[in-house]
Amino acid sequence: VRCQQYPPLRALQASAVLGRASDEHKKEPLASSSQQHFDSPPAGHQPEEKPQGPHPSYTGQGGQESEDYESEEQLQHRILTAALEFVPEHGWTAEAIAEGAKTLGLSVAAAGLFHSDGSELILHFVSECNTKLSKLLKKEQKLVQLGEAEKKPIDEFLRDAVEARLRMLIPYIEKWPQALSVLLLPRNIPSSLNLLTSMIDDIWHYAGDQSTDFNWYTRRAVLTGIYNTTELVMMQDSSPGFQDTWRFLENRVADAMAMSSTASQVQSTGEAVVQGLMGAAVTVSNAETSRAVR
Amino acid sequence: LWRGRCRALLSRPAGALRARRGLAAGPEMHFGFQSVTEEERREKIYQVFENVAKKYDVMNDSMTLGIHRVWKDILMHKMNPCPGTLLLDVAGGTGDIAFRFINYVRSVRQRQLQRKLKQHQNLSWQEIFESYQKDKFNSLGDSQVVVCDINREMLKVGKQKAQHLGYSEGLSWVLGNAEELPFDDDKFDVYTIAFGIRNVTRIDLALQEAYRVLKPGGRFLCLEFSHVSNPLLSRLYDLYSFQVIPVLGEVIAGDWKSYQYLVESIRQFPPQEELKAMIEDAGFFKVDYENLNFGIVAIHSGFKL
Numbered sequence: 001v002r003c004q005q006y007p008p009l010r011a012l013q014a015s016a017v018l019g020r021a022s023d024e025h026k027k028e029p030l031a032s033s034s035q036q037h038f039d040s041p042p043a044g045h046q047p048e049e050k051p052q053g054p055h056p057s058y059t060g061q062g063g064q065e066s067e068d069y070e071s072e073e074q075l076q077h078r079i080l081t082a083a084l085e086f087v088p089e090h091g092w093t094a095e096a097i098a099e100g101a102k103t104l105g106l107s108v109a110a111a112g113l114f115h116s117d118g119s120e121l122i123l124h125f126v127s128e129c130n131t132k133l134s135k136l137l138k139k140e141q142k143l144v145q146l147g148e149a150e151k152k153p154i155d156e157f158l159r160d161a162v163e164a165r166l167r168m169l170i171p172y173i174e175k176w177p178q179a180l181s182v183l184l185l186p187r188n189i190p191s192s193l194n195l196l197t198s199m200i201d202d203i204w205h206y207a208g209d210q211s212t213d214f215n216w217y218t219r220r221a222v223l224t225g226i227y228n229t230t231e232l233v234m235m236q237d238s239s240p241g242f243q244d245t246w247r248f249l250e251n252r253v254a255d256a257m258a259m260s261s262t263a264s265q266v267q268s269t270g271e272a273v274v275q276g277l278m279g280a281a282v283t284v285s286n287a288e289t290s291r292a293v294r
Numbered sequence: 295l296w297r298g299r300c301r302a303l304l305s306r307p308a309g310a311l312r313a314r315r316g317l318a319a320g321p322e323m324h325f326g327f328q329s330v331t332e333e334e335r336r337e338k339i340y341q342v343f344e345n346v347a348k349k350y351d352v353m354n355d356s357m358t359l360g361i362h363r364v365w366k367d368i369l370m371h372k373m374n375p376c377p378g379t380l381l382l383d384v385a386g387g388t389g390d391i392a393f394r395f396i397n398y399v400r401s402v403r404q405r406q407l408q409r410k411l412k413q414h415q416n417l418s419w420q421e422i423f424e425s426y427q428k429d430k431f432n433s434l435g436d437s438q439v440v441v442c443d444i445n446r447e448m449l450k451v452g453k454q455k456a457q458h459l460g461y462s463e464g465l466s467w468v469l470g471n472a473e474e475l476p477f478d479d480d481k482f483d484v485y486t487i488a489f490g491i492r493n494v495t496r497i498d499l500a501l502q503e504a505y506r507v508l509k510p511g512g513r514f515l516c517l518e519f520s521h522v523s524n525p526l527l528s529r530l531y532d533l534y535s536f537q538v539i540p541v542l543g544e545v546i547a548g549d550w551k552s553y554q555y556l557v558e559s560i561r562q563f564p565p566q567e568e569l570k571a572m573i574e575d576a577g578f579f580k581v582d583y584e585n586l587n588f589g590i591v592a593i594h595s596g597f598k599l
Binding site: 072075094095098101104105106107108109110111112115116 | 362372373374375376378379406483509510511512513579580588589594597599
């Protein structure tokens with residue numbers, strides 16, 4: 001039987017190196033397993049503020065709040081962001097993460113928070129790129145709404161969106177093949193697939209796609225195909241400014257547009273044929289009945 | 295003999311249960327299955343290791359059939375240190391972890407240098423020469439390991455081993471108590487204690503000291519015998535521990551009692567979840583454990599964030 005006292009909830013304190021924010025703003029403590037365990041901080045630690053939020057039953061220790069609280073996730077986020085600048089040199093590895101942690105004033109051992117194959121770093125980067133793309137598209141949409149810009153035709157819109165997204169890879173292009181292979185590890189496929197589909201969804205949303213029929217799926221499948229193939233072409237493109245890649249992209253988007261118009265042409269031709277047959281059938285049956293009547 | 299052991303198992307001294315968490319609730323503490331005061335315990339443990347120091351490595355090999363090497367290698371892989379890491383190995387006595395650390399960091403450094411050279415294919419001879427000069431004297435990349443142990447004999451054996459195996463760079467030996475480390479705050483990147491925390495009298499103090507000397511972002515790693523939950527395996531393990539190990543101790547090291555203590559101390563040590571709670575109490579975050587060999591050994595890891 002463990003004797004339990006209930007010392008106050010301990011939040012993640014930032015030391016001087018982890019940065020401070022304004023005094024009033026207090027971020028919520030992370031709901032991790034550590035939240036279940038309490039301790040009375042040893043002498044020398046700063047006094048903690050009375051915790052509010054989802055746990056009103058715990059009594060705080062009193063004293064003023066003098067530091068900002070940061071959750072574990074936010075700290076991990078910051079470490080990964082800082083690690084990105086070391087990727088061109090070290091690749092998507094624990095070393096890059098260690099260097100990133102060093103710039104934040106943390107020990108290099110903080111790289112142990114993450115997997116040694118750099119999965120989290122890559123997923124973090126991909127999600128950051130997607131967020132940047134969303135913001136960019138939203139800004140453009142706003143400009144169009146305000147009337148300050150022309151609404152682009154669909155093929156140009158898709159082309160620009162994919163190009164903008166792929167350009168974000170350029171600083172890391174040398175190590176990107178390694179990243180792609182890590183993203184294809186069975187462990188990472190759910191997350192990487194999720195990120196990919198949400199990005200494609202985003203692009204179509206801002207392109208003005210409001211379809212609710214099967215077109216929704218075909219459009220996303222087509223764009224995913226375009227994106228992936230262009231990405232692969234970019235990997236081994238050595239032309240200045242990646243001209244070959246952008247030309248490839250242009251062609252693929254044009255193909256997709258042509259395919260969709262061909263499809264609709266085929267569909268309307270098909271409909272016309274069917275209508276003709278129906279008309280012929282009605283005419284024949286009318287002729288029969290009239291002959292019968294006569 | 296077996297029934298005698300069972301009886302010892304069932305009738306544990308009352309104080310031992312309270313003292314399980316390493317808190318000195320009154321003067322009663324456990325030394326194996328005996329009940330002793332705190333001071334007595336420290337003294338007895340010191341004597342145990344003084345006696346076994348010379349045969350420590352041999353006994354490790356024979357007791358665990360060499361598997362302890364694998365456990366220590368796994369610990370090193372989990373740590374995955376990069377060059378420039380400062381390691382504090384507490385209760386590191388004969389230096390097993392320290393030597394592995396040096397080997398690991400050396401090979402990582404080699405790979406780093408090779409990669410650097412591959413990138414710089416267009417250097418002039420002068421530049422290549424200069425880079426060799428710079429890196430030749432930095433084969434460990436500024437990594438260092440400090441081996442700290444409370445027992446002079448164990449440190450002596452460790453130093454001899456280091457000399458014998460040719461380890462000199464980046465290694466230092468310090469006499470110190472895990473409950474009161476002779477180091478400043480925020481100094482080390484990684485703190486390890488392999489098969490040592492079981493012998494610390496006040497585990498909570500040791501954990502607090504670990505927290506103190508680690509840098510922000512630093513990692514705490516503990517490799518220790520732990521609780522086997524599988525009932526069949528647990529019985530076989532008990533059988534082996536209580537029947538075979540003390541006999542080996544007598545035959546190889548001439549010391550039955552020390553190895554009896556060793557086996558009993560394993561049974562007295564808190565199980566995985568309890569140790570995890572204690573580590574969290576000391577202030578560590580992201581505390582986690584990994585069972586090796588179904589729980590015979592467990593690696594606990596925590597971060598100072």
